[in-house]
Amino acid sequence: MPHVPGTQETAVKLVGVNKWYGKFQVLRNLNLSVARGERIVVCGPSGSGKSTMIRCINGLEEHQEGRILVDGTELTDDGKIGDAIRREVGMVFQHFNLFPHLTILENCTLAPMKVRGLSKAEAEEVAMHYLTRVRIPDQAGKYPGALSGGQQQRVAIARALCMKPKIMLFDEPTSALDPEMVKEVLDTMVGLAGDGMTMLCVTHEMGFARQVADRVIFMDKGEIVEEAPPAEFFDNPKNERSRQFLAQILH
Amino acid sequence: MRQFTDWQITTLLLDAAVWTVVLSLIAFVGGALLGLVVTVMRVSGKKPLERLSAGFIAAVQSIPLLMLIFLCFFGPAVVGVEISPWVAAATALILFAAAFLAEIWRSSIQAVPRGQWEAGKALGLRFLQVFRDIVAPQALRLAVPPTVGFSVQVVKGTALTSIIGFVELTKAGTMLNNVTFRPFFVFAVVALVYFALCYPLSYASRLLERRLASR
């Protein structure tokens, strides 16, 4: 059957993925299948390869062995395929990575105009729609430096959404924020989850995981060690390493 | 020995200074265009392109400008091509400026955080789009003062082309000295003209540095 974008039941599929940095193996035989609309929370100790896995899914990092399929398309080292996949996959970074020389509105309209070919007016309409959704339409004319961390991260989410991605990746979106700003970002993400967005989210926010995740993936030393619904994972972890990890983050 | 008034000497030198300015402009504009290509290659993330551009920069920076001029002038003769001092001088200075500008710009670009490249790439922008719309504008702020500062080196570098017979300010000074036997006066005027050309550039560079830093 010919591949029709957006019709695949499996949004992301990893098959036997291995990755090395020099001699050091960061990812070990990762197998994962994420259904359309599914919400995955990835957790695990520092250095376990969570960021690396997330970044392999949109081709920011290359994997050396195994296959990664995004919406049915296999990610190869062909740059054009990578660009095409990244158009459909939004990413939110720990440190926001807004473009400091552009206004909030311009941050949100750049890619839709350059990549999707929207006119300025169309792109601004889309941008204002999503800026309203993350509840900062009134900051559109400001530069990122004038916003708080929580506001910047919400802009980063809106910027990604302006590309109308099919899948959203989050890499510790709240861990660089002051505690009082964590909630506003998590609320935005909960809203997104409510809309049926396919989400892969690296986070240690266990309340968020319990509230929205369909599955929690626990990684350690480059491996997926445990995979379970949040209630099961938090209340009754099967693996010894998961138990140790949970004991640490829950004190 | 012919008699020249001070004023005649000065006007002859000023006439020749026009060629110093023209050569400087050609070297700077040509060097900037070639330098931009070398810079993009240098940061492209493609190993062969990076090696090629790094090799070019290293080679040009390790050779005295005078040797570069000689190579450009005498090199083509080896393969039987006659080349005017003019073309040789312009070529050598363009290569010289390109290598140094590429190095200045590379460091400005690398001062832009990696997360900026990644965020652009993650939005589906292609390499050149990320470079042009996200990284270059941020790098530009850092690059302007040293770039303007480097233009002084280009102006002064043109003096060396006098050796292969290109008649610019320095060559005109040498020739006038030969007929007037007034080296101090002639070369004092030459030096003053260079100062008048270069000082505003170094001043502008410092001013820009302060302006951009205070933003």
Ligand SMILES: Nc1ncnc2c1ncn2[C@@H]1O[C@H](COP(=O)(O)OP(=O)(O)OP(=O)(O)O)[C@@H](O)[C@H]1O
């Ligand atoms: N570019 C790189 N070169 C070499 N080693 C790297 C590189 N990036 C990451 N690593 C190593 O790979 C391992 C996994 O890193 P990764 O950032 O994926 O971990 P993580 O689970 O996201 O950790 P954290 O919770 O600290 O963000 C770490 O040991 C890290 O030191």
Ligand SMILES: [Mg+2]
């Ligand atoms: Mg990480």
